Amino acid sequence: MAKLIDGKAIAKALRASVTEQATRLSEAGVVPGLAVILVGDDPASEIYVRNKERAASKAGVNAQTIRYDAETAEETLLAKIAELNADTSVDAILVQSPVPGHIDEHKIQEAISPAKDVDGFHPENIGRLYANREGYYPIANTPRGIMTMLAHEGVKLAGKNVVIIGRSILVGRPMFALAQAADATVSLLHRYTPDNLRHELLQQADVVIVATGVAGLVTGADLKAGATVIDVGINRMADGSLVGDVDFASAEPVAGLITPVPGGVGPMTIATLLQTTAELAALHHGVTLEAGWQTI
Numbered sequence: 001m002a003k004l005i006d007g008k009a010i011a012k013a014l015r016a017s018v019t020e021q022a023t024r025l026s027e028a029g030v031v032p033g034l035a036v037i038l039v040g041d042d043p044a045s046e047i048y049v050r051n052k053e054r055a056a057s058k059a060g061v062n063a064q065t066i067r068y069d070a071e072t073a074e075e076t077l078l079a080k081i082a083e084l085n086a087d088t089s090v091d092a093i094l095v096q097s098p099v100p101g102h103i104d105e106h107k108i109q110e111a112i113s114p115a116k117d118v119d120g121f122h123p124e125n126i127g128r129l130y131a132n133r134e135g136y137y138p139i140a141n142t143p144r145g146i147m148t149m150l151a152h153e154g155v156k157l158a159g160k161n162v163v164i165i166g167r168s169i170l171v172g173r174p175m176f177a178l179a180q181a182a183d184a185t186v187s188l189l190h191r192y193t194p195d196n197l198r199h200e201l202l203q204q205a206d207v208v209i210v211a212t213g214v215a216g217l218v219t220g221a222d223l224k225a226g227a228t229v230i231d232v233g234i235n236r237m238a239d240g241s242l243v244g245d246v247d248f249a250s251a252e253p254v255a256g257l258i259t260p261v262p263g264g265v266g267p268m269t270i271a272t273l274l275q276t277t278a279e280l281a282a283l284h285h286g287v288t289l290e291a292g293w294q295t296i
């Protein structure tokens, strides 16, 4: 049976480290500021944003949520982002995804100052990541959180065969760049990858990262014995339960390490968001933070 990766516990430890960093920042007169923009009333986004507020306030991060109704014009959001870019009390800005269809998400991502782009979605920051540039820049929090989890579990990526399924800007694409920078051989699969090719690639994978939104897409029969399986999917079933993109019951006996859903990757996203916020605040105010939980 696979060992479970306890994302909840790792996230808790990471949040404790961010709290210490926030204390050090406050000794230098700096309170990390996070602005979250929420457009519309998607119930899942409501929960995530509330969890961000709660986690931020516990960690000593000053978070504000700016709510807009679903019909809000794109120009209104762009004007608010410009205001937040200029506000020196705000170190980090994000727009909760998904946004309503009439809003151009790419325009929004490019409007956020790269220096405050806590999600790491700005093309400038994505470009730095893909070019494997040195120096500090924000990296999307879910894949960065996955790197932290892997490091915590002692899973080294160098020389490994890593298969990522899903090529979103939120997870798959930055995860691809991170795994490649860590010297893995990486395959990025997507909805047009034929089923038989996906199965063949998975059979050879040492590390599998699945972020598709398709419940149970990967089963135990796809996996190599002992593989590390990271499930990013959060699918709510008709009975209200949550399941991942990996069929946990069949995968657990085959995998070496596996993340549960819930309690796996999800909690790491918010803890890493706070970590990135503290780092941006330190950068903006010229404070040097001790390495802490820095893993990449």
Ligand SMILES: Nc1nc2c(c(=O)[nH]1)N[C@@H](CN(C=O)c1ccc(C(=O)N[C@@H](CCC(=O)O)C(=O)O)cc1)CN2
Binding pocket: 044, 047, 048, 094, 095, 096, 097, 098, 119, 141, 142, 170, 234, 242, 261, 262, 263, 264, 265, 266, 267, 268, 269, 270
């Ligand atoms: N601008 C962004 N939008 C979105 C991001 C993001 O990183 N930036 N990620 C997701 C939503 N998300 C944070 O924003 C997020 C998703 C899930 C969790 C989480 O802890 N999930 C729990 C289950 C919670 C539940 O009951 O639904 C778990 O997996 O254990 C935290 C944050 C999309 N949008």
Ligand SMILES: [Mg+2]
Binding pocket: 030, 031, 032, 033, 088, 089, 090, 091, 281
């Ligand atoms: Mg500040």
